[in-house]
Amino acid sequence: xxxxxxxxxxxxxxxxxxxxxxxxxxxxxxxxxxxxxxxxxxxxxxxxxxxxxxxxxxxxxxxxxxxxxxxxxxxxxxxxxxxxxxxxxxxxxxxxxxxxxxxxxxxxxxxxxxxxxxxxxxxxxxxxxxxxxxxxxxxxxxxxxxxxxxxxxxxxxxxxxxxxxxxxxxxxxxxxxxxxxxxxxxxxxxxxxxxxxxxxxxxxxxxxxxxxxxxxxxxxxxxxxxxxxxxxxxxxxxxxxxxxxxxxxxxxxxxxxxxxxxxxxxxxxxxxxxxxxxxxxxxxxxxxxxxxxxxxxxxxxxxxxxxxxxxxxxxxxxxxxxxxxxxxxxxxxxxxxxxxxxxxxxxxxxxxxxxxxxxxxxxxxxxxxxxxxxxxxxxxxxxx
Amino acid sequence: xxxxxxxxxxxxxxxxxxxxxxxxxxxxxxxxxxxxxxxxxxxxxxxxxxxxxxxxxxxxxxxxxxxxxxxxxxxxxxxxxxxxxxxxxxxxxxxxxxxxxxxxxxxxxxxxxxxxxxxxxxxxxxxxxxxxxxxxxxxxxxxxxxxxxxxxxx
Numbered sequence: 130x131x132x133x134x135x136x137x138x139x140x141x142x143x144x145x146x147x148x149x150x151x152x153x154x155x156x157x158x159x160x161x162x163x164x165x166x167x168x169x170x171x172x173x174x175x176x177x178x179x180x181x182x183x184x185x186x187x188x189x190x191x192x193x194x195x196x197x198x199x200x201x202x203x204x205x206x207x208x209x210x211x212x213x214x215x216x217x218x219x220x221x222x223x224x225x226x227x228x229x230x231x232x233x234x235x236x237x238x239x240x241x242x243x244x245x246x247x248x249x250x251x252x253x254x255x256x257x258x259x260x261x262x263x264x265x266x267x268x269x270x271x272x273x274x275x276x277x278x279x280x281x282x283x284x285x286x287x288x289x290x291x292x293x294x295x296x297x298x299x300x301x302x303x304x305x306x307x308x309x310x311x312x313x314x315x316x317x318x319x320x321x322x323x324x325x326x327x328x329x330x331x332x333x334x335x336x337x338x339x340x341x342x343x344x345x346x347x348x349x350x351x352x353x354x355x356x357x358x359x360x361x362x363x364x365x366x367x368x369x370x371x372x373x374x375x376x377x378x379x380x381x382x383x384x385x386x387x388x389x390x391x392x393x394x395x396x397x398x399x400x401x402x403x404x405x406x407x408x409x410x411x412x413x414x415x416x417x418x419x420x421x422x423x424x425x426x427x428x429x430x431x432x433x434x435x436x437x438x439x440x441x442x443x444x445x446x447x448x449x450x451x452x453x454x455x456x457x458x459x460x461x462x463x464x465x466x467x468x469x470x471x472x473x474x475x476x477x478x479x480x481x482x483x484x485x486x487x488x489x490x491x492x493x494x495x496x497x498x499x500x501x502x503x504x505x506x507x508x509x510x511x512x513x
Numbered sequence: 514x515x516x517x518x519x520x521x522x523x524x525x526x527x528x529x530x531x532x533x534x535x536x537x538x539x540x541x542x543x544x545x546x547x548x549x550x551x552x553x554x555x556x557x558x559x560x561x562x563x564x565x566x567x568x569x570x571x572x573x574x575x576x577x578x579x580x581x582x583x584x585x586x587x588x589x590x591x592x593x594x595x596x597x598x599x600x601x602x603x604x605x606x607x608x609x610x611x612x613x614x615x616x617x618x619x620x621x622x623x624x625x626x627x628x629x630x631x632x633x634x635x636x637x638x639x640x641x642x643x644x645x646x647x648x649x650x651x652x653x654x655x656x657x658x659x660x661x662x663x664x665x666x667x
Contacts, residue, residue: 152667153564153667154564154594154666154667156563158594160562160568160592160593160594160595160666161592161593162537162539162570162589162592163589163590164535164537164570164572164587164588164589165587165588165589166533166535166574166585166586166587166588167584167585167586167588168533168582168583168584168585168586168652169582169583169584170578170580170581170582170583171580174584175533175582178533178534178535178574179535180535180536180537180572181537182537182538182539182570183539184539184559184562184568185562186562186563186564186594186666187561187562187563188563189563189564189565223563223564367560367561369539369559369560373561375561375563
């Protein structure tokens with residue numbers, strides 16, 4: 130009984146939903162009103178009279194474009210490829226609508242270029258594509274725009290299948306190795322910070338880079354199907370028996386006087402992933418002095434060997450590059466016995482037996498969130 | 514001359530029958546707020562007719578004959594792709610009824626029912642198919658009267 134009841138409720142719910150989603154009348158439809166009149170004179174019925182009035186439904190241009198990542202910028206790191214942001218374009222009008230798109234840098238108003246054509250954006254490849262078919266890729270002369278004619282067609286809301294009235298486009302970013310090429314920051318700001326000191330107690334050091342963001346405005350422009358943006362004059366004659374374009378307020382942009390174009394924008398963007406470096410330093414007595422044997426545990430006595438282990442881990446969201454580690458040993462150690470024992474992953478390393486300074490550099494420490502790694506440096510010295 | 518007079522008399526008798534002319538006009542109905550913040554409904558020229566537009570129909574009937582016309586009944590199927598706006602039908606000296614069965618039967622809104630999900634329920638405006646004005650006064654020669662209603666374009 131319970132199951133039957135819930136089925137009945139579900140059926141009722143479906144009926145209500147389908148009534149609520151009233152389909153729009155397609156543009157160009159003739160709406161005919163026929164009125165009939167009967168009357169009589171005296172007791173005699175007269176010939177019925179009828180009258181008509183007709184108008185043609187105009188074309189409502191109305192749509193939305195929404196970035197899936199509007200609230201949060203999408204994190205990228207140098208050399209990361211195929212970082213996609215998707216946009217949903219919904220046709221709220223009563224006829225299928227064609228669009229072209231453009232994308233601009235919010236900070237500079239510069240249009241994005243493909244493959245470095247003509248701007249300072251030299252390395253990145255930024256393009257958008259209709260889901261399932263690329264049309265924003267390749268040789269586009271000016272800006273992040275679709276080639277004329279290669280428009281996105283979104284079906285109208287004239288049937289009740291809501292699924293047919295949206296389409297998705299994708300903006301793709303392939304990050305260059307040097308972030309300054311794409312983010313609006315000076316080269317000095319855009320490089321990752323270098324960890325240059327370790328405090329004397331070996332306390333953990335967390336270092337953050339400033340985040341830099343690339344804001345993007347993506348604009349959907351309604352077109353006539355041949356790549357020409359729709360425009361109209363709101364004071365122009367609007368015929369009763371002809372189909373004209375009518376812009377919904379949300380997509381009408383005043384150009385001058387009473388002339389309007391139709392476009393709608395949304396903003397989103399990319400940000401640098403942040404590198405956060407954590408360092409640990411540990412010491413262990415690994416060998417007793419020569420001539421002292423038979424002890425289970427090593428003791429910190431003159432002549433005993435101390436091994437230091439320094440680890441550098443990146444647990445941020447962006448890779449850290451040019452990481453340098455430097456350590457000056459205490460004077461209680463015999464510098465002449467200083468030796469590196471493990472330098473895996475280091476680009477350069479050296480131990481100065483005169484000054485007691487150990488240096489190592491690492492080209493890159495990947496982020497922990499990106500299967501990041503831990504760099505480990507080991508060296509030994511004897512106690513004076 | 515006698516024959517001619519008879520002929521004229523016969524002609525006059527024929528013309529003495531009522532002739533009622535009817536026409537219907539379409540308007541775009543918009544709410545306009547004046548400087549005092551008072552909102553009123555305006556019937557404007559039918560421009561920019563898109564889904565959601567409120568459409569007004571005005572029906573004018575005029576007795577162009579020489580005798581009173583009575584038993585006047587206007588029957589107006591609600592145009593396809595439109596939905597009647599509740600309580601918008603007007604007509605002086607007329608009872609206004611509605612049909613939800615394609616014009617077979619007419620009744621007042623409270624007495625209109627449809628079957629949904631095998632249940633008899635009160636009809637809503639989306640169910641209305643016809644509007645009927647039944648005038649309870651005769652229309653004197655050379656007099657006019659109007660009926661009107663509004664719909665929303667789906």
